[in-house]
Amino acid sequence: MSAPTALADVPGPALDPPKSFRRAFTDLKAGLRARELWANLAWQDIKQRYRRSTIGPLWISIGMAVTALALGLVNAALFGTSISTLLPSITTGLILWSFINGCIVEGSETFIANEGLIKQLPAPVSVYAFRTVWRQALYLAHNLVVYVLVLLIFLGSLNHPYHVIDRPGALLHPGLGWSMLLALPALALVVLNGTWVVLLFGVVATRFRDIPPVIQSFITMLFYATPIMWPMDQVRSMQSGGSGFGAVAVQVLQLNPVYHFVEIVRAPLVGQAQSWTHWAVAGGVTVVGWALALLVLRNYRSRVSYWV
Incomplete structure (x- = not known):
């Protein structure tokens, strides 16, 4: 049999070069099909963290509630505003930040933390990324209990x-x-972006081990640069009052993509005005982010097992 005939008999995917987008998409599809694996692994992560605890994962909600209440009381006193309108905004912002922070920080170490499984379990690379995102999604679900309680208290x-x-x-x-219903597609968009963040940062940080410490150093600055524990209305009022600092601050905040992702979810959940600019920026970041993640997955997916 001649070489061309032999190659023609080989299934299509086997003919793909090692670095191809088809292999990258195949990895993602295989990872999604293995949802029972990464879903159970993520749940085991949470159970392991709260093993021997009496109330278990409820500590996630309690910790969020205490943090939100403390920040709400302090900031209400500082800004001289009613806690009934400020606390729901801070609580929702903290819940979303917890998810985003987890995807960035833990995502950068997702393959490093799964070194043992990667070397022993023949699974798609995306499985470990989905495990991290699903774990953060479970944390998010626990924290949403705090939002419901705050909403019931300050509904009036x-x-x-x-x-x-x-x-x-x-x-x-x-x-x-x-407009509260807009929070559902907004949450889905945030989770979708959390997935590419874990994939991109995870692969890059596996190759360059200085990336996780760098992220740890800058994540606090990103938190303070995002209107989570302080109201964006404070800056807007300075701008409308003719303050040059307020105008500059608004322009700088527009460059912070986390701000836009927080706003598309928080605004409808607490009944605040929302600009469609946030959706446009979030959509653009989604397209660019996934393009970069797929490019990295295409070129370096097969090297992850050697880098860990």
Whole structure:
């Protein structure tokens, strides 16, 4: 049999070169089909963390509630505003930040942390990324209990138009309504972006071990540069009041992609006004991020097992 005939008999995927987008997509599809594996591994991670604890994963919700309450009380006193409108915003922001922070920080070490499994278990690379994202999604689900409690307590202050801060030029928010449903596709978009973050940062950090410490150094700065524990309305009121600093601050914040992802989820959940600019930026980041992740997966997927 001649060489061309022999190659023609080989199945299509086997003819793909080692570095091909088809192999990258095949890895992602195989990872999704193995959802029972990574879902169980993620749940075991949570059970292991709270082993021998009386209330187990409920500590996730308790920790979030205590942090949100402390920050809400402090910031309400600092900004001179009502905690009934500020605390729901801070709580929702902290819940979303917890997920984003987990995808960035733990995602950069996802393959390093799974070294033993990668060397022993013949599984797609994406399985370990999905494990990390699903674990963070479970944390997010636990923390949403805190949001529901805060919403029930302060519903009377949020179900009609309100100001977060009592200052001239402060934005009047429409209050809770059917726009809350926008939080569902927004959450799905955040999780989708968390997946490419874990894949991209995980592969790069596996090759360059200085990346995780660098991320740890800058993640706190990113937290303070995102309107989570302070209201964006404070900056907007400074801008409308003619403050040059307020105008510059707004422009700088527009460059922070985390701000836009937080806003597309938080705004509908607490009845705040939302700009479609946030959706446009989040959509653009999604496309660019996944393009980079697929490129890295295409070129270096097969090297991960050698780098760990």
